[in-house]
Amino acid sequence: MDTLDSKEKMEQLKRLRASAKRKFTRKHNIFTESLGDDDPLVVLQGNFDQCDSAFIxxxxxxxxxxxxxxxxGADESVMENEDSYIFDIERKKNNAHKQLEKKKEVDSKILDCKTKVKVKALDPPMFDGNLRDYPSFKADFERLIQNSFGKDPYALKxxxxxxxxxxxxxxxxxxxxMIKRLDDKYGNSRKVVDLVLCDLKALKKIPEGDSKEFLKAVDKIETCWLDLKKNEFDSRNE
Known part of the structure; x- marks a missing residue:
């Protein structure tokens, strides 16, 4: 290619490049305005894609x-100057991409906050020494507390x-x-059976027609049955 042809080709390419740059600038400005207007993510993504295509x-x-x-045969300084030309444009495109990704991250966090169901924290199981409540307490403690905190004496206390x-x-x-002391004192099923038997023996004869006392007796018997069931009496403790 002779010098004249080269110059003509370069001038032609410079005009085409300038036109393409103007198109990129328009698309970049549209993206920036869209970002400032807090447009939906789908709109921002579309505008950035056009900006990216214009850069390419x-x-x-x-x-x-x-x-x-x-x-x-252009010297090194001329080549470096031309490199800065495309570098400035690419920097704008990359900055637009960073802003888009940041917007995606922010929107994602907002969506997570909106979709997460806020549930009140469960109150820890409590045990005050009621013999009949120990099996349920221990099961709840192991499932809810021990699984989260491990064998932590403070958590148990x-x-x-x-x-x-x-x-x-x-x-x-x-x-x-701590567990051994609690098991020794409250974990003996025989003691629960003894309490249940005492309650059953304490039941009095219900006067005929006294529906109120009858319902109390039924409730007492049901409670005794449930206490026996949840304690799962082990004959080895006899």
Whole structure:
């Protein structure tokens, strides 16, 4: 390619590149305005895609221009100046992409906050020393507290009150000893059976026609049955 043809080609490419740059600038401005207007993410994505396509067009023409310029024997300073031309445009495009990704991240966090169901934290199970409640308490404690905090003596202590708290006094820093004391005192099924039998023996004869006392008796018997069932009496404790 002779010098005259090279110059003509370069001038043609420079005009095409300038036109492509103007198109990129328009698309970039549209994206920036859309971002400032807080348009929906789908709109922002579409505007950025057009901006990105416009940049690719500029870059393609620029690379062709650089190739022709290189053939003319242009010195290093001229080549570096041309590199800064495309660098400035690419920097704008990359900054637009960063803003788009930041918008996506913010929208994602907002969506997570809106979709998460806010549930009141469960109150920890409490045990005050009622013998009949121990099996249920222990099962709830292991499932809700121990699974989260492990064998933490402090966590166990926070779930005890009254006589149960007194039972572990002196060993509050030893989880295993605390559990052993509680099991020894409240974990014997025979003791529960004895309490149930006492309640049943205490039932009095119901006067004929006294529906109120009859319902009380039924409720008492049902409670005794449920206490026996949840304690799962083990004959080895007899």
């Amino acid at each position: 067009e500029v870059e393609k023409i620029h690379e062709e221009y650089i190739g022709v310029l290189s053939e003319t 926070q779930c005890l009150t009254g006589d149960a708290l007194k039972t572990v006094k002196g060993v509050e820093n030893d989880y295993e000893l």
